[in-house]
Amino acid sequence: MTHLTDPITLPNNLEDTTEQAIAATYQAIADGATRILVDLRFPELKSMPIAYEFARSFNERYDNAWQAIFSDAGAAALAKREWADLDVSVRGVNEGRRAVREEDKAFLLVEPSSVEVDQVEKLVQLAGDRPFVMLNPRLENSEVGLGLSARRLRDRFLSTFETAYYIKPLELGALWRCYPQTWQVWVNTEEGMQFLSEVEQRPSSDDIDRLFRQKTGQKTGSFLGRLQELFSALGR
Structure with a gap:
């Protein structure tokens, strides 16, 4: 496990990335954060194996007093099958209060x-001051047909997460x-x-483009082969 007292550098494989993400999550919780965001933006990344590692870690920390919540019944059913070795309560986001039990100490969405x-916002409100971790949200999808007021509500909601x-x-x-780093x-x-x-x-x-121009004289225009290989490996 990555210890946040050690120097933290960019990971070079998915295992290290996941370990860093879990350690950063617990550090944020220790510092008082209750709404926590973990987002791995690799192309074609499968979230379920990463969610499994979080679930296994949550079991060690919270025993069975936590909930794993999925966006739909199909994903929840898949988790129940693939996590047969874990004692985990799995719910769908549409189950409302059943997904936020009084005895639960934490939640993983x-x-x-x-x-x-x-x-999701209703679930977070029900969770109160208990840790609520949102893993790989895709709240920026489906922009077509999503009105301006809905986008503003989404952005306001996301701004409440560390x-x-x-x-x-x-x-x-x-x-x-990687929390607590900037x-x-x-x-x-x-x-x-x-x-x-x-x-x-x-x-x-735009900030990133300006930064690359200032520091390297380059614009973010061509995908470098070595980097593509690195992140393709991370995403597998």
């Missing part, structure tokens, strides 16, 4: 979409945050991935 924003872990490949590097931008070089800069708030795409 896996891959909700923008369709479930209202239901991002404990975030990693996303960029065309010239990577955007990464947001970091890394660049791919001939010697491998190198730290480029850090910022207090999550940078926008």
Whole structure:
């Protein structure tokens, strides 16, 4: 397990990424965060194996006094089959109060979409001051047909979460945050991935473009082969 007292650097495989994400989540909880976001933005990443590692870790910490919540009944049924070795209560996001029991100490919500924003917000409110971890949300999907007021509600809701872990490949590097560290931008070089800069708030795409131009003279225009191989391996 990654210890947050040790120097933390960009991971180079999915196992290290998952360990970092779990350790960062517990550090955020220890510091008082109750709404926690973990987001691994690898193309074609399968969330279920990562969710399993979180579930196994939650079992060790909370025993069976926690809930795993999924966006639909199909995903919940799949988890019940694939997690047969774990003593976990699995619910769908539409189950409301049944998904937030009085005895629960924590909650793990896996891959909700923008369709479930209202239901998710109600679950978070029911959870109160108990840790509620949202893993790989896809709340930015389904923009077509999503009105401006709905997008503003979603963005307001997301702003109440502490991002404990975030990693996303960029065309010239990577955007990464591992709590309690700040947001970091890394660049791919001939010697491998190198730290480029850090910022207090999550940078926008324009911020990242400006940063690459200032630091390297390059724009984020061409995907470097070595980086693509790295993140393809991470996403498997």
